[in-house]
Amino acid sequence: MSERKLIFAFLVLLVCLSAPTGCDRGTKERDKAIAEAEAAKAELAKVKAVLERTQKERDQLEEDMAKISEQWEEAESEMAAVVEVHEQLQGQVAELTEQRDAMVARANDAQATVEELSEQLKEKAAEIRELQDWNTQLQATVQEFQNWIEQMGEQLGEESYEEPNEQLEEEVIDENNV
Numbered sequence: 001m002s003e004r005k006l007i008f009a010f011l012v013l014l015v016c017l018s019a020p021t022g023c024d025r026g027t028k029e030r031d032k033a034i035a036e037a038e039a040a041k042a043e044l045a046k047v048k049a050v051l052e053r054t055q056k057e058r059d060q061l062e063e064d065m066a067k068i069s070e071q072w073e074e075a076e077s078e079m080a081a082v083v084e085v086h087e088q089l090q091g092q093v094a095e096l097t098e099q100r101d102a103m104v105a106r107a108n109d110a111q112a113t114v115e116e117l118s119e120q121l122k123e124k125a126a127e128i129r130e131l132q133d134w135n136t137q138l139q140a141t142v143q144e145f146q147n148w149i150e151q152m153g154e155q156l157g158e159e160s161y162e163e164p165n166e167q168l169e170e171e172v173i174d175e176n177n178v
Helices: 002-018 027-156 162-177
Strands: none
């Protein structure tokens, strides 16, 4: 705006200088007025050049501002996409954390079950050993009875007792296989 005022002032000066001068003015004044007018013209040309350059700079700044504004909008759009992806990832992380916790709980339950079954297996193995020992004792007792029966049979002279002995041995063998 100050440039317009300056241009207007130079135009007024030119009009004043170019107005018909009275006869009483001398050539010096006229020459001085012409020199001032030409200086004003030169100054006006300089101001116009500055104005043109300023307008070009303004236009360039407006273009730059439009580009920056466009880039800003793109950045905001990208930021929104990044935020959305971040939220999705947070959801996946929460879901995976829940799954992991559930798996840990299941693994702990499985471990407890394995420990419980191991203890039961130890108990059953001990019971089996006891039963095997008892079975061995029973077989020894049966063998003793068979030997005793055979001795009795020999003393009595009867061989009819051998058949029940063989049947008893088969029953003992069947019990061992179970």
